[in-house]
Amino acid sequence: MRPTIVHAMSVSAGPQTTRRALRADLLDFVGDPGLGAPDPTAVRHRPDHWLLIDDGRVVDALPGAQPPGDDWAREEHRGRLLLPGLIDTHVHSVQLDVIASYGAELLDWLERYTFPAERRHGDAEHAQAQAEAFVDALLAHGSTAAVVFPSVHATSVDALFGAARRRGMRLIAGKVLMDRHAPDDLRDDVARARSDSETLIARWHGVDRLAYAMTPRFAATSTPGQLAMAGALLQRHAGLYMQTHVAENRAEVAWIAKLFPEARSYLDVYHRHGLLNERAVLAHGIWLDDADRQVLADTGAQIAHSPSSNLFLGSGLFDWQAMADAGAEVSLASDVGGGTSLSMIRTMADAYRVQALRGVRLSAFKALHAATRGAAQALQLDHEVGSLEPGRIADVTVWDWAVGNVATPRDTLARDLHERLFAWMMLGDERNLVTTLVAGRTQYRRRSGDSGASETQHGFAAAA
Numbered sequence: 449m450r451p452t453i454v455h456a457m458s459v460s461a462g463p464q465t466t467r468r469a470l471r472a473d474l475l476d477f478v479g480d481p482g483l484g485a486p487d488p489t490a491v492r493h494r495p496d497h498w499l500l501i502d503d504g505r506v507v508d509a510l511p512g513a514q515p516p517g518d519d520w521a522r523e524e525h526r527g528r529l530l531l532p533g534l535i536d537t538h539v540h541s542v543q544l545d546v547i548a549s550y551g552a553e554l555l556d557w558l559e560r561y562t563f564p565a566e567r568r569h570g571d572a573e574h575a576q577a578q579a580e581a582f583v584d585a586l587l588a589h590g591s592t593a594a595v596v597f598p599s600v601h602a603t604s605v606d607a608l609f610g611a612a613r614r615r616g617m618r619l620i621a622g623k624v625l626m627d628r629h630a631p632d633d634l635r636d637d638v639a640r641a642r643s644d645s646e647t648l649i650a651r652w653h654g655v656d657r658l659a660y661a662m663t664p665r666f667a668a669t670s671t672p673g674q675l676a677m678a679g680a681l682l683q684r685h686a687g688l689y690m691q692t693h694v695a696e697n698r699a700e701v702a703w704i705a706k707l708f709p710e711a712r713s714y715l716d717v718y719h720r721h722g723l724l725n726e727r728a729v730l731a732h733g734i735w736l737d738d739a740d741r742q743v744l745a746d747t748g749a750q751i752a753h754s755p756s757s758n759l760f761l762g763s764g765l766f767d768w769q770a771m772a773d774a775g776a777e778v779s780l781a782s783d784v785g786g787g788t789s790l791s792m793i794r795t796m797a798d799a800y801r802v803q804a805l806r807g808v809r810l811s812a813f814k815a816l817h818a819a820t821r822g823a824a825q826a827l828q829l830d831h832e833v834g835s836l837e838p839g840r841i842a843d844v845t846v847w848d849w850a851v852g853n854v855a856t857p858r859d860t861l862a863r864d865l866h867e868r869l870f871a872w873m874m875l876g877d878e879r880n881l882v883t884t885l886v887a888g889r890t891q892y893r894r895r896s897g898d899s900g901a902s903e904t905q906h907g908f909a910a911a912a
């Protein structure tokens with residue numbers, strides 16, 4: 449089915465959507481459900497309520513039997529699930545072309561598939577088309593905010609930020625830094641990387657809902673000089689994020705130990721270059737030890753747990769319990785193209801499977817919290833996104849509780865909220881998504897009467 453793209457626009461341009469009210473089962477979190485048995489006290493479940501959105505923000509909720517007045521545009525989604533927009537804390541916008549590439553572990557996969565695909569983003573036209581397709585795909589999977597790796601090319605950063613801005617999205621990204629151990633045409637150097645980063649920070653950081661992240665790909669592809677440069681820019685510019693990969697794969701960890709013999713651990717390479725703080729997002733973190741986890745807790749840096757990718761690339765089983773015991777933050781991430789789906793529902797289901805293999809039961813409450821309020825808190829953005837609290841920007845998703853002949857009867861048998869949400873998480877995917885709102889505007893709507901067909905909409909025509 450061909451997606452329908454309507455004109456794009458900037459969230460800052462033109463009038464905001466008028467007052468809207470959506471009727472559905474509202475679900476968000478007021479606390480952290482924690483690992484272990486499902487804790488309903490952390491959950492706010494308001495079955496059959498109206499969510500009221502004014503000027504792009506959540507303003508109130510009313511029981512279904514008390515609809516708001518005629519000055520509200522009312523939208524019926526009775527019997528559906530309404531959630532805050534999902535947050536994907538680690539995904540590569542330039543890797544859609546390599547998703548589902550066969551038969552390799554991390555380092556081989558990078559060389560055989562990933563670097564050749566990223567090379568093509570030096571072409572501005574290709575970068576633009578792929579960036580537009582990528583953000584539309586995020587929205588069509590229910591992700592309204594993301595922390596994103598483009599490529600080393602400044603053009604790929606401009607394309608990505610531009611596409612996100614036109615849709616009004618909360619997006620964190622930055623030029624990938626790689627000055628060694630990468631193909632010639634994907635390598636920068638310290639001076640060029642610094643000046644490109646400065647230019648891009650000035651152009652994008654703090655514009656609408658965009659924020660810049662210093663983005664050393666991983667310790668293997670940056671010299672100590674480049675890591676130090678990244679640390680210096682983090683010091684110089686308030687509110688910058690940092691994103692990278694850490695301790696994903698055993699061969700990778702061994703390589704880093706050789707490249708940085710003076711460091712206590714892989715994570716310590718980043719720590720000693722001043723890259724860890726409460727705005728640092730590190731993907732994977734499978735092969736960490738307790739001292740590393742304590743550093744994460746002390747600095748406020750988070751691990752973007754990427755279970756789909758970890759299973760697909762055979763990287764290992766993330767120890768979420770040890771992170772929780774250390775008091776370190778964990779969010780959830782698709783890590784496409786190492787991950788095989790942009791769906792954060794599938795990501796949650798994979799997280800459950802990974803924890804099951806470790807003997808830990810991940811509740812649907814904890815998984816969904818990690819993809820909404822938990823991620824927002826870890827990113828220092830909970831004043832803006834992650835819940836349905838009045839005052840939050842209205843990034844909202846509406847889902848069918850169940851789709852199809854297997855999930856639907858299973859849904860009707862669920863005896864309590866957790867059982868129902870768990871079945872939704874394990875059996876659902878992007879086909880359950882009905883509509884996605886960003887800052888109160890419709891940015892994706894499934895074709896009516898249909899489950900699974902995609903229709904992406906953004907701009908004035910779709911805003912009502």
Ligand code: GUN
Binds near residue numbers: 558562696757783786
């Ligand atoms: N480590 C360094 N680069 C990458 C990447 O693109 N994907 C994953 N999964 N790990 C990485």
Ligand code: ZN
Binds near residue numbers: 539540783
């Ligand atoms: Zn990654």
